Amino acid sequence: MTQPFLPFSKPTIDEPTIAAVADVLRSGWITSGPKVQAFEKALSDYFDGRIVRTFNSGTCTMEIALRIAGIGAGDEVITTPISWVATANVIIETGATPVFADIDPVTRNIDLDKLEAAITPRTKAVIPVYLAGLPVDMDRLYAIAKKHNLRVIEDAAQALGSTWKGKRIGAFGDFVSFSFQANKNVTSSEGGCLVVNNPDEARLAEKYRLQGVTRSGFDGLEVDVLGGKFNMTDIAAAIGLGQFAHIDAITDKRRGLAKHYFDLFGADFEAQSGAQLPVADFENSNWHMFQLVLPERITRAAFMEKMMERQIGIGYHYPPIHLLKLYRDRGFREGMFPIAERVGRLIVSLPMFTAMSKEDVERAVGAVKSVLA
Numbered sequence: 001m002t003q004p005f006l007p008f009s010k011p012t013i014d015e016p017t018i019a020a021v022a023d024v025l026r027s028g029w030i031t032s033g034p035k036v037q038a039f040e041k042a043l044s045d046y047f048d049g050r051i052v053r054t055f056n057s058g059t060c061t062m063e064i065a066l067r068i069a070g071i072g073a074g075d076e077v078i079t080t081p082i083s084w085v086a087t088a089n090v091i092i093e094t095g096a097t098p099v100f101a102d103i104d105p106v107t108r109n110i111d112l113d114k115l116e117a118a119i120t121p122r123t124k125a126v127i128p129v130y131l132a133g134l135p136v137d138m139d140r141l142y143a144i145a146k147k148h149n150l151r152v153i154e155d156a157a158q159a160l161g162s163t164w165k166g167k168r169i170g171a172f173g174d175f176v177s178f179s180f181q182a183n184k185n186v187t188s189s190e191g192g193c194l195v196v197n198n199p200d201e202a203r204l205a206e207k208y209r210l211q212g213v214t215r216s217g218f219d220g221l222e223v224d225v226l227g228g229k230f231n232m233t234d235i236a237a238a239i240g241l242g243q244f245a246h247i248d249a250i251t252d253k254r255r256g257l258a259k260h261y262f263d264l265f266g267a268d269f270e271a272q273s274g275a276q277l278p279v280a281d282f283e284n285s286n287w288h289m290f291q292l293v294l295p296e297r298i299t300r301a302a303f304m305e306k307m308m309e310r311q312i313g314i315g316y317h318y319p320p321i322h323l324l325k326l327y328r329d330r331g332f333r334e335g336m337f338p339i340a341e342r343v344g345r346l347i348v349s350l351p352m353f354t355a356m357s358k359e360d361v362e363r364a365v366g367a368v369k370s371v372l373a
């Protein structure tokens with residue numbers, strides 16, 4: 001008997017959330033309104049009272065953080081080549097210059113030594129990414145930022161629910177950006193939020209997300225900065241609120257699935273297969289993804305095809321940004337970031353989502369072992 005297809009990711013939306021969306025649709029107010037305010041309040045409470053503003057994507061959230069920080073033409077911003085292309089695109093969008101630093105082969109996050117080495121007098125900000133939900137060394141990150149007077153825009157798109165030394169990612173630091181895209185641990189279908197440092201930054205965030213507008217009195221309207229159209233709808237916020245209510249259970253569930261992956265792969269899997277497991281972190285990571293780096297003897301395409309034959313969906317996150325044409329056209333080439341290039345060529349994401357069962361993990365591990373045997 002053939003088994004049903006196991007996707008690598010799938011959202012779980014419960015019935016109360018679906019009912020809440022229906023309520024919004026019937027309410028007569030479907031764009032930004034009370035649900036957005038309630039979502040921002042819930043997020044702010046979660047981040048120890050820091051101010052939070054929501055947007056319609058994680059991408060525009062980061063772009064707005066860069067704009068609030070005053071980043072633009074002539075400035076350099078350092079980030080990792082192993083992320084969703086959005087992370088670097090937003091730097092170009094502001095007119096600034098993206099600079100990459102290679103990754104650490106074990107964590108697959110930006111190597112902080114290489115980040116520090118890439119700083120020049122033009123560097124104004126850094127955008128670290130917490131791949132699969134695993135944070136970088138946050139103490140070291142902020143020590144470097146302080147020493148060189150840099151703003152930090154944390155691309156924590158994958159790290160809602162992750163922690164550092166017992167503190168939630170987002171509850172400390174400079175700008176912290178999250179995404180609620182459909183595959184993220186908590187989704188609003190599409191959306192994002194930014195944790196800011198003070199009311200002035202929050203006011204600027206509000207302007208940038210809605211045409212630069214400030215309203216006053218009954219009919220007062222002024223525009224003093226160039227904003228765009230980036231507000232979250234109450235429909236999306238209702239989904240986000242319904243999901244966010246389960247954040248602790250979601251994180252626990254994913255940690256349990258990750259633990260099961262490690263148990264089933266076993267201590268000799270790496271030596272036997274030549275594949276590399278992720279860092280076995282059950283303290284800080286929210287296990288947004290469970291990623292393997294394949295051995296050189298198989299191509300990722302061949303691996304994906306063989307897993308597909310076994311009814312297992314495989315994702316890949318991510319191809320190295322600097323080798324995409326837009327970035328090659330800006331002078332980036334093979335050989336500049338060799339670790340990112342190898343990891344970007346061989347990394348795969350195994351199935352990991354809240355509704356998965358332990359049996360699903362068993363199927364996925366059995367399939368990986370048979371393909372790599």
Ligand SMILES: *Cc1c(COP(=O)(O)O)cnc(C)c1O
Binds near residue numbers: 057083086155190191
């Ligand atoms: C999802 C994601 C983004 C972009 O978020 P959107 O909400 O899709 O715009 C950016 N960076 C990383 C690391 C992501 O995983």
